[in-house]
Amino acid sequence: MNIGLIGLGKMGYQLALNMLDNDMDFIAYNRTQHKLDKIHKEGVIVAYTLEELVSKLSKPRVLWLMIPAGDPVDTMLKKLSSLLSTDDIIIDGGNSNYKDTLRRYDMLKTKKIHYVDVGTSGGVEGARNGACMMIGGEKETYHYLEPIFKNLCVTDGYEYMGSSGSGHYVKMVHNGVEYAILQAIGEGFEILDASPYDLDLENVAKVWDNGSIIESFLMKLTHRALCKDPDLEKLEGIINASGEGLWTLQEALDLGIPTPTIADALFVRYRSHQTNTYSARLIAALRNEFGGHAVKEK
Secondary structure, X not given: OOEEEEOOOHHHHHHHHHHHHOOOOEEEEOOOHHHHHHXXXXXXXXXXXXXHHHHOXXXXXXXXXXXXXXXXXXXXXXXXXXXXXXXXXXXXXXXXOHHHHHHHHHHHHOOOOEEEEEEEEOHHHHHHHOEEEEXXXXXXXXXXXXXXXXXXXXXXXXXXXEOOOHHHHHHHHHHHHHHHHHHXXXXXHHHHHHOOOOOOHHHHHHHHOOOOOOOOHHHHHHHHHHHHOOOOOOEOOXXXXXXXXXXXXXXXXXXXXXXXXXXXXXXXXXXOOOOOOHHHHHHHHHHHHHHOOOOOEO
16 A cells, blocks of 8 residues: 655654655655655655645555644645545544544544544654554554554554544553653752752763663653753753643543642643743753754753
């Protein structure tokens, strides 16, 4: 099968290079031409309009969206639904709210178009070298698409979660957990920074990332961030909340499940727009490391 990849942002561009490395049959489309020109020079086949993209795909067509959640997805689906036909497949690989996914699934089902939600984790490095994917939708459609996921993910890094919305639901909670872990790392290093000892925090992160109980990808990125800027003096401690932490907290409230750690992490992000703490600067640096998220420098 061939794939139409729509969206060449931070994640989409790297996913396209991942597809290229795996000799996958795909065509890339992006709203702005300069990214298409750039990736075409790297060997990727591109289309400069949606109509051109759809016309070049074999049936059943597979369209993979890597675009921002919210209105951009609805706008794109409206355009695509007029170009596609029965049994074509649309994959939403972004961080959409699972409730929006359910609504979109029902809308596309009336047009006999399959809609698959793929929560994608691993940041830009994962998109480039092997991602983690949580997949929701019709099981038959998942099995049809599984070779794609196997190519793009690390070993054991993808799985079918369940019916429509489940992939984005699991990714939503994943990101809520991420908020809490980032907050714990930031707070711990703030204590170390304020301690009576003249600690080299870069070395602390290196040691913690080699054999400790909290060894992890995020600790590796902590070490990398501190290597670049040991005192984090170049950054302002402003941490943006992209939505998933709030959605996770809202879901917890709806279910009557207390999640104080995730709630506190979310509130700290809101507070970070008012203060400039060490922990906030470290979390901002970490988000830039794993996801390429923008940071505000002094």
